[in-house]
Each structure stands twice: as structure tokens, then as C-alpha cells.
Amino acid sequence: MGKADLHTHTNASDGDLSPEELLKKAQSKKLKTLAITDHDTIKGYLAAKGLAADFGIELISGVEITAIWNSKEVHLLAYNFDDDDPEFRNLLLNQRTARKLRMQAIVSMLNSQGLKIEYDEVLAEANMGNVGRPHAASVLIKKGYVSGVAEAFIRYLSSERLRGIQTQYAAIKEVLRVVKEAGGVISLAHPGRLYSDTEITSLINLGLDGLECIHPSHNFTAQRKYTALAKSENLLITGGSDYHGTGKSEYDPYFGIVTLGEQHIEALKRTSENRQRIVNI
Structure with missing residues (x-):
């Protein structure tokens, strides 16, 4: 069964590697599926889109979007969307x-x-x-x-130091709407790092499709906890290394180690494909 990493970054946002270099590294780690989830941009994904097959990598469209919820920044991982959707492109421009x-x-x-x-x-x-x-x-x-x-x-x-700075990121409901209308699915990034259990429940109720259960910041107990929650709420299970580049963060050694099983990739694609059929009716 092939391994997948659905949370990586390139130099299109705050990563070190170019999209091609990341594909090469993914190949060396024997990954089958990869999502490039740069912050609020798909430039890295678009640059890798035509190269992935040469490295034997299945590339899924991805992006990590910063949204505002209750005056708090929330990181959302969007996958398998139509990257040509005009409203989606406009969202990223904003x-x-x-x-x-x-x-x-x-x-x-x-x-x-x-x-x-x-x-x-x-x-x-x-x-x-x-x-x-x-x-x-x-x-x-x-x-x-x-x-x-x-x-x-x-x-x-830190977020605490910058608390007084106002932002103009999109509201979470707007992000959910735009991504879903582009046929994509949305997962809450690294929930164990940033949110209380009550906040996670509230975010799920807004219409999330998945939870990032597998992440280097989650120990085994946390992984089991969020996986059980995802299953109980009928949510997709997503995960990845949050790789940025050698020495960029404490997560970087986990590239190729913190991975997701193929069955979760198939579930994600089925959910997206079903949504795309409805959108295109």
C-alpha cells in the first residue's frame, strides 16, 4: 500500500525546496501521493503539476488557507479542488x-x-x-x-505577541463555501496544536469534511483521539509531515515517516468527486 503526505510546503510560501526538489525528495522517500499545501497560494502546486508523473508521484491539488473564526486565525487544508475555478482563484488573490x-x-x-x-x-x-x-x-x-x-x-x-494586529483574511464560512463549490474538500490542520476540544467541535459543526489526525505535533495518544473523533463524526482522516525544509521546523525530520494510508486518499477523492458531480449538475 502506497504512502501519502498531504501537508508539505515549498518556496512558493515558507518552505525551502522548489516544487521540483520536493517531488524528488518525495520520490526518494518512496511516497506515492503528495499534496503541496503552501500558505494561501497554489503556485507551488501548479509548478509541480506537470512534473509529478516524471517522479512517479500522484499529486493532489492542495493549499493551506488561513481563515478567521471568532476573531481567531484558523488553518484549513483544502484538497482536490478545481484549480481553475474563478472564485477560488479570487479568494487566493484576496x-x-x-x-x-x-x-x-x-x-x-x-x-x-x-x-x-x-x-x-x-x-x-x-x-x-x-x-x-x-x-x-x-x-x-x-x-x-x-x-x-x-x-x-x-x-x-508569536500569535500572542501579534494579537493586536488586525487581519483581512477571509471568514471561515466563506472559505468553506468557495472551496466546496470548487469541488474541493476541507480538513482542519493540526487541531491538537491550536484548539480546545470545544472549539474543534464547533469548527466541525460549521461543515468541515475532515480532521488532520496524523501530524508530527500529535503523539500516539492524540492521533488515536482525533482519529476516533473523525470516525464518530463521519469525517475524512487526513495527515502529513508539515514539511518545510531541512532545519526550517521541528517537523522536518518526519518527512516520509509521518504519512497517511492509501485508503484515506481514496476516501478523500471519492468525497471530492461526489461533490463535483453535484456542483456540475
Whole structure:
């Protein structure tokens, strides 16, 4: 039975590897199925789309979308959508603008604390793509303000530190609607890291299709807990390594190890295909 990783990142967002390099690495780890889930962009997926077959990889369309729910950021993993859907493309365009405005606000906040960095420096770290906090962390490291990514987040870039910054990310109900109308399915990313059990139940009730039960931040007990919850709620079970690149995060060694079984991929595709039939009626 083939192995799958449905949570990876490339240099189209905050990963290190190009889409082609990621495919090559996936091949070396003997993965059968891969989803590139860059933050609020499908540029990495589109670049890999025509190359995947050369590496013997089944590539599923994917993206990790940041949405707003109860004034809180929520990370949603969308899969197997029509990547040409106009409303879906427009959603991602708006998300890119929201990321830019948020990062400009973060830079202003850091400047007010005496840290001399510029937005263009952060954008350069992102290779002119979608900016995120890891790119700001890289600038802080290069300028000697912090010694590493962990320190950057603890001192300056954690969600708690940035609580006062307003964002213009899409509301979760809008994301759910647009992705589903594009024939896709949506799973809640790494639920054990970010949400209470009550919050997870509330999010499920909004219309999620799945839970990311398998993730490096979930120990065996947590995996069993979320898998049982997914089964009880008739949700898809998704999972992956959350790979960003060598040394980019504590999850990177798990690429090729934290994987998903083929039966879960087939269930995901069936759900998406059934939805696409309804959408196209």
C-alpha cells in the first residue's frame, strides 16, 4: 500500500525546496501521493503539476488557507479542488493581499520596538511570493536581533505577541463555501496544536469534511483521539509531515515517516468527486 503526505510546503510560501526538489525528495522517500499545501497560494502546486508523473508521484491539488473564526486565525487544508475555478482563484488573490497588509503591520510593530527591518526585506526572503512570519524571522536572524527562528517567534512573532494586529483574511464560512463549490474538500490542520476540544467541535459543526489526525505535533495518544473523533463524526482522516525544509521546523525530520494510508486518499477523492458531480449538475 502506497504512502501519502498531504501537508508539505515549498518556496512558493515558507518552505525551502522548489516544487521540483520536493517531488524528488518525495520520490526518494518512496511516497506515492503528495499534496503541496503552501500558505494561501497554489503556485507551488501548479509548478509541480506537470512534473509529478516524471517522479512517479500522484499529486493532489492542495493549499493551506488561513481563515478567521471568532476573531481567531484558523488553518484549513483544502484538497482536490478545481484549480481553475474563478472564485477560488479570487479568494487566493484576496488572501495574498491580506498577507501583505498583515506583514506590513508586523514590520511597523517591530520598527516601533526598535528593530530596523523593512517590508521589502521580508518580501525578498519570500522570493517575492506570499509572505509569512518565518520570512520575518529570517530577516531578524540575518540582522542579529535573534539567534534563531524559535527565539524570533517567542520574542516577537508569536500569535500572542501579534494579537493586536488586525487581519483581512477571509471568514471561515466563506472559505468553506468557495472551496466546496470548487469541488474541493476541507480538513482542519493540526487541531491538537491550536484548539480546545470545544472549539474543534464547533469548527466541525460549521461543515468541515475532515480532521488532520496524523501530524508530527500529535503523539500516539492524540492521533488515536482525533482519529476516533473523525470516525464518530463521519469525517475524512487526513495527515502529513508539515514539511518545510531541512532545519526550517521541528517537523522536518518526519518527512516520509509521518504519512497517511492509501485508503484515506481514496476516501478523500471519492468525497471530492461526489461533490463535483453535484456542483456540475
